[in-house]
Amino acid sequence: MATTTATLTTTTRKSTHTTYPESDKVLLRARPYARYAGSFVLVPLLPKPTPLAPLPAEVWRKVITMVIESDSDSYRKYSLDTADQVKASQKGVWSKWNLALVCKELKNTALPILYAHCDISTIQSLKTFTAHLSSSEQKWDSIRRIPYSTPGRWVQTLNLSELEVASQSESYAVDALLTTLFPLLPFLVRLELSLSLQLSRRAMLALGLRDGAQNLRSLTGVKYDVSVVLSGEDPLTELVSCCSRLEELEVVGLGMDEVDALILANAIAGDTPTPRYTYALRPMTAPLCLPFLHSLTLLAMPTSPLLFRLIHSELPALHSVVITPYGESPAPHCLVAEFLSVHGQSIRSLVLHTPKSWPTVRFSPPAALLRLLPNLLALSLESTRLVLDAPLKEGFRTGYPLSSIWVSRPTPGVRDELLRLLPDLPNLREVRVRDVRWAKSGISPRAREAGFQGEMYTWRRLLAPRGVRVLDANGCDGAGL
Known part of the structure; x- marks a missing residue:
């Protein structure tokens, strides 16, 4: 019996050795405690599956981008209360950052996507974010193939619109943080600032004189006080001149105080008092080069050095304007009508809006508005009174193209x-x-x-x-x- 079992085992090994290698062969012993236990070779019923080819990094990048965007849309869609929005947003942020903890390969793909769009709503978050980027910049050496540190070079969009600055000390602290942060973002494409914060000259220079300033495409939420410019070149004008590829610009001024309103009322009545800010009386400097600017928002700004430079600059791509009207106010007290007259041929959409203030003074649009903008397609009015001049009949046959x-x-x-x-x-x-x-x-x-x-x-x-x-x-x- 023993001889027969040994013979069968030897025969089985010889017959299966050519089909299954020793490394892949699986033996089954039905009676492991028997004196002469037999062994059976397990034969797979299905062929061994071929290993899948690894997905390229571009495919993983698209998958992670879709996951992050769907996660953001889900909590924005289903959260109703403000507290629920905060909790859902925090949950969404943590779930997105957990993607970087799966494995090293996924971390290398997910981190640039996570840092691409940064939304900061608290001063503490801004402080932590700036400290992290500054520490990474100090650890970065010049031997690297890319001259900019990570994660600073990954940031493309920075949203500070929800940041609340309530005191002068907080304003100074945030301004100092932004002065340190802006030079660390060479590939910043879109910047949304908070209207509760007014950038200082040093912060504007840090944003305009940094490496990659020409990469900025959108600059919104800029709060600006014209009266603080006492000497030298206007810092906002210098900032805009450095960003030659701007496509969208939004600047909100402080409006007019009682003295400005009195001067403007006298100017409309026919008097010619000396204006407080005589930007239009200065010698004209070099015009701005903004060939890609298509959307411009200038609110509560009757006159400013930036508006004066824009009047004397070519804006070939400009087609959408949001501006605060000041009636028939003449220059140099107000430059809005002159701006519309110079660039009216290219404007297709015009929104007239006056920011809320106390007291709120709304001026009617210029009576010759349709003549100043002959190619206007969409017009948004804020006044309940509308007085517009009819077109001149000489050479006027088809009428205005205004459709909305x-x-x-x-x-x-x-x-x-x-x-x-x-x-x-x-x-x-x-x-x-x-x-x-x-x-x-x-x-x-x-x-x-x-x-x-x-x-x-x-x-x-x-x-x-x-x-x-x-x-x-x-x-x-x-x-x-």
Whole structure:
């Protein structure tokens, strides 16, 4: 019996050695405690799967980007309360940063994506972020193939719009942190500042004179006080001149105080008092080179060195402007009308907006607004009074190309002015009311005729035969009501 078992085992080994190598052969012993235990070779029923090819780094980068973006959209969509938004945002941030803890290969791919878009809402977070980038910069040596340190060179978007600065000491601390941070971001493309913070001259110079200043495409939320420029070149103008590839610029001034309003009122009345800021009386310097600037926002800024330089500069790509109107104010007290006159040929969209202040003084747009902007397609008005000059009949045949008008509230005055201008606006297709919505279907017919609802029904009754739709704040035309 023993001889037979040994013979069978030897025969089995010889027959299976050519098919399965010793390293891949698996033996099964059904009776391991027997004196002469037999062994059986386990034969796989399915062939051994071929190993999958590793995914390229570009594919992993796209996968991680989709995961991060979907995570951000999910907590923004489903959070309703402010506290819920904070908790959900913190959870989303931690879940995204956990991707860097999976393995070393995934960390090398995820870190540049995580640092690409940075949102900072507290001063402590800004302090920690600046300290980390400064420490990484000090550890970086010149032997590296790339001359800029990480993670500073990964940052492309920096959002500080939610940062709240409540005191002068906090303003100085944040300004010092930004002065240190800006030179560490050579590939910064978009910068969103907080309107509660006003950058100093040193912070603006740090942003404009750093390596890669020409990479900046969007600069928004810049709060600027014209009166603090006592001598030398305007720091904001120097900053804009260094960012030659800017595509979007937003600057918010401090408006006018009582003295400025009195001077402006006297100028409108015909008097010519000496202006407080005589930028237009200075000799003109070199114009700004902004060939890619297409969106410009200048709020609460009747006059400034930047506005003066923009008037004397070529802006070939400019098509969208958001600006605060100051009526028929002449220069040098106000340069808004002159700016619209110089660059009006290229402007396609104009939004007139006055920031809220106390007291809020709203000026009407210039009466010759449509003449200054002959190619305007969309116009947003904030005043409930509208007085615009009709076009000159000489050589005027086709009318203005204006197709969309936005108003704050429907009033009889604006309605009468629109009806007067309709023969000169053959392309007008919609009038949208920003602050009023159509009443729900359960409202009685008598209630629909009261207040702004009744005025909107009157607008629709008068404008519908001319092919003009009346839309509410939600973009609904109220056709089923």
